[in-house]
Amino acid sequence: MKRMTVKVLVAVLALALGAFALMGCGKDSDVIKIGFNLELTGDIPKVGEASKFAAEMLKEDINSKGGLEVAGKKYKLEFVYQDNEAKADSAVNAALKLITQDNVVAIVGPNSSKQAIPAGGICNDNQTPMVSPWSTNPDTTKDRPWVFRAAFLDPFQGPVAANFAAKQFSAKTAAVLFDIANDYSKGLAEIFKAEWEKKSGAGTVVAFESHGTKDQDFSAQLTKIVAAKPDFIFVPDNYNQVALIIKQAHDLGYKGPFMGSDAWGSAELMTLCGKDCIGQFFSTHYAAAGAQGATKEFIDRYNTKYKYVPDDVAALTWDATRLVLQAIQEAGKVDKDIKAERKIVRDALANIKEFAGITGTMKFHGTGDPDKCAVVVQISPEGKFEFKESVCPQ
């Protein structure tokens, strides 16, 4: 009897392997396939979900009008979503699957740099255009002609925060609290420190403290920071930690302002943080409250459809996907050979010099990284992120 069980198990295993090898066949001619390599499960499922929702909205828009028009002919869009589990190895497999099994023209995502760097390498080696909506690490696109992005880089955001805070708070000294195990947070903290000391002189960052990713109690670091009496505290951290940090700083008697970065900009910040966050500032990709034109239209439609205000990753995915679609249109024809099609799409992508996105106008200079403006928002008493100032690269 036991032996039977094992034999059955082995047979199931063999069948699973066979089915696996046969997967991913079938083709259709009047369809353009775009792949999405997203964090649908794992640490940051909200990010992947927002991306997917934005992409679905865009697809419905275009397919309801008969499809994407390329050289006088309409092509239906087909979006293929692959989950990368927010893991580097899984993102590589997802990218390879999209390239070799799903035969997509281009890939949008991954969003987070930990996945976007290795996946970008795979796309570049396999000559498939990739656009990361959200990755801010310079390595994602560095020396990779096939990889592009829709977000600004960390080295730009640091000075934005420093300049704005100096002006807004008339600050002379600053303190920084960051997550040492989070590459984004650490990188931004270091860039900010260098920029601030360049402006205000050495030693003006009076406290530079770090914490771990899963930490809940920041009182040791905050006690040091409060004792150093900074004019403001810069917290380039994820929204869930920001909520705890600000509350605990207030409990320790800190009354001054905080300055944050784009990782604050989640719909969930205010539910976690409450009144402690009101009046604080952070720099981000776009401001949902008080948006105009196409941006407002996008926000309203997303809000009616999915019942929450889209955060920056949704808006950036919308832009990244539109960037790919524009490149496909500008390529002027749809080549039957997928490799040739990818090549002309990449060339068209590289030729786009300026792109008007809902997160602002992007200017490309052949590196795959856009020059675009950052916005600084203030959290209003109603918990909305209100536009305060737009900072553009010089």
Next chain:
Amino acid sequence: MQKHTFTISLFAGIFVLTAMAQFGVINQYLVSVIMLMGVNIMLSTSLNLVNGYMGEFSCGHGGFMCVGAYVSSIVTVLLFSKNHILGAPLLPPSLALFAFPLALFAGAAVAAVAGLVVAIPSFKTRGDYLAIITLAANYIVISAIDNMEIIGGPRGFMGMNATVNGMEGLLDIPWMLLWVLFGTVFTVWLLRRFVSSTLGKGVPAIAQDEIAAEIMSVDTNRMKLIAFMLSSGLAGLAGGLFAHILGYVNPHSFDIMKSTEVMVMVYLGGMGSLSGATLSAILFTVLLEVLRPLEIWKWVVIPLLLILLMQFRPEGIMGNKELSDLFPKLKKYYSFK
């Protein structure tokens, strides 16, 4: 002749797979899945030595994999890529083929030394307490790398592609696939030889009763030292291959989640069974890929399968038996001691 059927078909299999990848019969995605499957087999069989044969509970295997991945990557990057530490590459890319196995070996050796962190406390403690130490070892490795700015800290480390390209420049065949297949065969062969050797019989003896084993002249401290170092060294080898498959490593790819995955593979396959650990690593990798379209539901289906398996077959797929115990006829086809 019949005795060698298994060995011959194994090497023929490697040859056919490589040829299929070379001529595009199987696409790159499948090649990548096969490579990760190989890495998973190495991880699960090597952890099986400690958790299965020796009956300890080590839950920091990802840490040793991380050490191997970083050390071998640093060696190959220093030798063959332009880097910010030494500047120009030290050796011409044509030597990559010869240096790569040495780099892998260096990674494995350092990982084995890191295994001492767990092996030495294991002389005095076992069970839950040792489990906590292994967990701590995993965290120490990751935090240490997070704080080492020179190798990228939490931003990760890259540049290993130059080595792989160097090998392909010499002879254009899928080298990484070949290395992973060899690494997998080597790992399983080494573990099989070890646990069936006179020396290695001490390992299951420790699992059954440590004091009795000591009385029966097993030097338990030495056995533990060997078992932990072998296990972590092979995990380091797997890590080195993993790093060169991806061309990028990030310390958080090797955190407690990775260690848990490896443990799941060991317990799924059955403790103390090499063929079980191999089968479960294959099954687990395939399941993760096949169920990818389910997205979030994948994480309902896979744990549910695990629960069902544990309910109806608590000893894992193979229990502590090998494939040849269940199908005795297989014994005709190979000649292991």
